[in-house]
Amino acid sequence: MCMVFVFGxxxxxxxxxxxxGMCPYCDGxxxxxxxxxxxxxxxxxxCLKINRKFFCSSCDRRLVLYY
Known part of the structure; x- marks a missing residue:
């Protein structure tokens, strides 16, 4: 018996x-x-999820908020 799951x-x-605010790495x-x-x-x-992500516009790093 073979089962194939297709995830996307x-x-x-x-x-x-x-x-x-400003980027802590490059002040962008x-x-x-x-x-x-x-x-x-x-x-x-x-599943359907909506997330907010923060990026620097100068150095393109992903910034993470710690509450």
């Missing part, structure tokens, strides 16, 4: 805006990007 992931950028501007992620199993949608 689709990411889409929803919007981009300037965030307050920080951008907030809203990303929609969809997970599929055999072409059926399993």
């Amino acid at each position: 992931e689709e990411k889409r950028e929803l919007g981009r805006q300037q965030a307050p 501007k920080v951008e907030a990007i809203d990303v929609e992620t969809k997970w599929f199993l055999c072409f059926l949608p399993l």
